[in-house]
Amino acid sequence: MTRRTGEPPHHNTLTCYTNYGCRLPDCVERYRAWRDGREAAIKAGEWQPHVDAEPVRQHLLMLAERKITLHRAAAMAGVGLSSLHPLFQPQNGRRRPVRHTVRAEVAAKVLAVTPDAATPGRMDPTGTARRIKALVADGWPMRHIGYQLGFGATYVHQIVQRAADGHLVVTSTALTVADGYERLKDQQPSEHGVSQRVINLARNHATSRRWPPTRYWADRMDVIDDPHFEPMYGLKRREIVAQDANWVMRTTGLDRATTAARLGISKAYIDHAFREHPEYAIEVAA
Template sequence: MTTAVREAPHHRNLTCYTDYSCRRPECVERYTNWDRDRIARHAEGTWNNLVDAEPVRQHLLALEAADVLPNRIAKAAGIPLQTVRDFTSPRTRGRRYRTSPATAEKILAVTAADATPLYVDPTGTHRRLQALVAAGWPLIHIDRRLGYKRERMRKILAEKVVLGSTEKLVAATYEELRSLKPERHGVPKLYVQQAKQRAAARRWAPPSYWDQYPDGIDDPDFEPMYGVTRRQIVAQDANELMRYCGLDRYGAAERLGVHKSYLDHAFREFPEYALETAA
């Protein structure tokens, strides 16, 4: 069975071109400019001109000691979250001991004031709470661990913005609880099961899913595909191809490696993705 081609979650860096075969004109131009710069720097002998990463690591540790979250540092510096983590507490790769001058400059320029806004986008906070529920932690028990009154976490899940201090608190609690078994820490098994069922019904992704997309958890443009069926993925991707690439149903189905009848079925099952102009 041919796997459906996924559309890039966003079009702001090189990954949509390199990892998702995106060929939008602006994305092709971004990659072309990067490649041209790479070739020029190779010719100058400066492409692999790396520097000691220890000053960067010490700067990051100082920011973390000031309660600045890694995701806020990454956003302020304009670099991927995993890049920040690699300097201090990497999970999947070894600690970074060398880095590019550009990356070092971006991180060293970040101050605690730059990375600690009063109000922040709630995406990361919502997803971390949802992930904990998916791991079996009821919201009421998260309330208790954070010292909040009952229903506070439920209200936060409905907020359009959250306080920066709330984001910090939830992120710290997420790191504390994400690998723990709730039933071993005072949560009755019945409540654990109910929390998991509630999360499954809402397709809330667990921590193990977000481990695969460390930059996605805080990115409002990243669309988590956890619990989504292949037919829904095909319907979504076909919708994107037809809207942005001008393909009809036959062309979209061929690009996705499925028969047109499969795409028709997908559109019937998920009519919100079907286009009126589809052939």
Template structure:
């Protein structure tokens, strides 16, 4: 038995699913083929690396940030990956980006403060940021106090289906401020920090270090975080998805996942919520 597991892509609207997750859905193959054909054509014409000075783009991003618009919101409004936004302003782990493509520049320059700060937003990213801070040892009551909110406000936000855009920005800014700090050195008693971490672990809330690996996924409601999930549960989830969407039986599904059929049997036994009603 091998240990290789093919993970499904978190989304299918960029080239990532094809290049990083080996996705071969027809529409994703067509998207990559079109991109590659365009790349080859532009390389032959000598226009593939036709980059422009990123200074106007960087200044525009900084003006938006000075107005209170967070990089994550700029990324969402422009459709540009968050890491690319960070790189352009010199806050990325890959270094400072001095040039960018005309298409990227146009998308970012088209973002206005009004576009980037809607009245109401999906709370997925806000929930995950609060959960991550708890996983790092920040009790919700301490976050309440830092934001000047009444007690239990953060707990209520975690249960809300829609939140204000201004609330999202405030909590995202607080997340950026606290994510790398040790709570015990900033006013949180050690016992309370320990309780917060235990609570997060019990709920399998991912810490900031997990989201650092997926910077564009924290706001993506279609991305399913796998933090704290056992290998056997992952296999059960993947097998369920494959069998439901492709009609393959357990033997064929096991071959696709690179595991024995008996491993899928054990995975469904331990996690019956994923077992098909009529598994082959």
């Protein structure tokens, strides 16, 4: 996703409530149901947010024997690579504690990956495009990203553009970008011969398009490949209100005054938000 369009935020998971302060009644009820279920499970001694990591580790080792790398397994499972890295010792000679538990939903997704499903092909481009955009936001020009990844001068730009148009990305390309992202995210473009002027141009390009930098994704690697997760990086309160009001009015047919009451704000605030962001403005039949 290159930038937000007229579509409202995603309201089918807990993310909008927990990450963005969404308080639509349906979203509040969804969160309360999850919270109540969690508390009941805790009281009954049945709450297991984490499970033993050993079956996951052994499954990943089995996949590796069949030439399915950790990056590829993570991409196929739809989980962040940062969820799997702590299950193994790094290969750079450094030592660190190995994690012995893993989130239950991550375990389920990884264990569902089979060698038979790992045939070469194409995959959703969301995570690939987001990684490229994050590096641009850090000051890496696309041409230099391409050079670092071994691509042609314009290929990285083509990946981002084709992703915006809904085209899938070749799996091997996605894995190359994921590897490059892990390598470049902690490095400075200036250390690789990129001038400060070009770094600033890249950052400004990303800022104008609200592309989150790598620091934004550092705590969200479990959703960087998720096309249903929509980052609200750089959005101001009034634009979020305009989007929420647009979504409520389109899906319920309510007028602005009733929508305002449902969102817990004034009608004047919605009017102001729509004036500032007319792309979301909407009227409904009386």
